[in-house]
Amino acid sequence: MDRASGLSVRARLALSYAGFLMLAGVLLLAAVWVFLLRYVPDRALMINGSVDAPHPGVFPVRSNLLRVFAPRAAAVFALLLAFGLAGGWVLAGRMLAPMSRIADAARLASAGSLSHRVRLPGRKDEFRELADAFDEMLARLEAHVAEQQRFAANASHELRTPLATSKALLDVARSDPRHDTAEVLDRLHAVNARAIDLTEALLLLSRAGQRSFTPEPVDLSLLAEEAVETLVPLADRHGVAVETVGEVAPTTGSPALLLQLTANLVHNAIVHNLPERGTVRVSTAVRPETVLLTVENTGEKVTAQTASTLTEPFQRGTERVHAAHAGVGLGLAIVRSIAQAHDGMLTLAPRSTGGLRVTVELPAV
Template sequence: MDRAPGPSVRFKLTLSYAGFLMLAGVLLLAAVWVFLLRYVPERAMLINPDDRPTNGVFPVRSALLDVFAPRAAAVLAFLLVIGLVGGWLLAGRMLAPLTHITLATRTAAGGSLTHRIRLPGRDDEFRELADAFDAMLEQLEAHVAEQRRFAANASHELRTPLAVTKALLDVARTDPARDAVIDRLYAVNTRAIDLTEALLLLSRADQRSFTRERVDLSLLAEEATETLLPLAERCGVTVETSGDIAETAGSPALLLQLTTNLLHNAVVHNLPERGTVRMSTEVRPGTVVLTVDNTGERVAPRLVATLTEPFRRGTERVHTDHAGVGLGLAIVARVTQAHDGTLTLAPRSGGGLRVTVELPAAPPHTVR
């Protein structure tokens, strides 16, 4: 924003300090005049050495005023100089932390988020502002790093199907038997479309651009189960749903996508045969909970923390025909965050994973 030049804060504080000091000096001199000089008589008779009055009269108050006025003016001038010099130094010392904060702000505006203020000294308003700014820089640095990793991974994932599509088109131009090539090309194109839609959904969840409605997680679990039941049967996985009515406030589409992604992830990352998935809902004080348990290979605890990162998969045993695009749990994490919820992933002792999504409960219905 372009602004017209104006006086600095230090200059304004200096004038304020000097002005208050001058005002205090004027009030003090006025008090001296009002409470002391007013009791001095206008005139007094001269007294000779033998304590006898003479006929001469001496103007006492006017003489005293002639002596007091120039000295009072000198005192005010001295206070003005002291106020200006002292105020300038004092204002500079008080505003010194702002120099460090301004420098850090300009450094961050230039693209460097690694600089920190780390203002020394005891806690006060400036230190509190500096600490808050450092915390903001840390969050921004982490967010930018995450976005860069995401962009790199997304570019890699999108480049792969496009490269395969180009290769298949080159083959189709010279191969008389094009049916198999066309089927393969259709599958690759479908994967690219799914990935693009997943990226758009992830962006939508980050922006929180949705209208909140009352949503029952138990109904979403049943709907997701009906949708993915054919996939579960082909993979030899049994899906069980149970629980209470669990209402929250949010986007039905995003929460359905969250539930579907959790179930899809639990199905494809499961045992090669006789696997199970259990989805349950429950109501807790102030929150509602959706839990998904699935059998499968053992997952190392250190790996669990990375599963919500984009394009990360937890195990090698995946039903490759339905492996997804690597954004399932990443979308779950973003949708949960957009609904002010908590996502918890924990490995099961016998293998597999337990995923818990805890969301704020919907406000109670109002009775009219």
């Protein structure tokens, strides 16, 4: 935005300081003048006069006093003005020095350097709070940009893989006409289905982040029961027992997105479980201001560091990549995005006996 040039903040502060100092000087000299005229005895001001006359020499002496007082008062005003301007300029410069550092950091950030920090020294005050808030904003922005860059690189890789596989299959079929066409078609169908699943997951992730939905009353306990009922056949194939417990947990949001959130959590808990006799426990709870959806599963032990990275897009353990039930790597990323779109929070914690405890906390009605 183009703006007309004006006085700098430092100049305005210096002028304000000098003006305040001049005003204080005027008030002080006025008080001195009033004191001389009203409270100094008349005899102290008299030079001429007789005893019979009340005070015949008072007015001439007061006139002389004004002629003596005025030049000295003007000199004091000039000194105060010079001292106020010089002192105000220096003090304003020292007070605004932190703002200069913050402005330099902002210019570097606008140029693309997000690693720079203000790191303002000294005790806590308004400028330090502003600098610390700016540093925190830069740190979050840098982490967000890095996450987006990783997401773009991983998404490009994930999308490139099925396309490259399809091209290789078509090249093989073209170079060898005697090759089994049915096998090529089956493999192309599987690769194409995975590419479609990945694309739909990316679209869902984008839609959840845009908050393009109308909030409606939702009961998380009903969504949990619906998701579990839908995924019972999958649990039976994996030999996993699923248990649903809890109380009515009313919240507001998109029923479709919250059902997707619940289904993703239950699906992950089923497929990433023990090879035999695994269990999944889905529960809901109500707190004074929030409602909770918790999904726990048995499985291999997961470190806290690994658990903290599972919500990033395409972050999967080695066993997840090569497993027959490997997903597209966006399940928990979608869950986190849906939770944030509903002003909620997603928490992952490893269980001491193995597996994960995933909790979604949403605002209560």
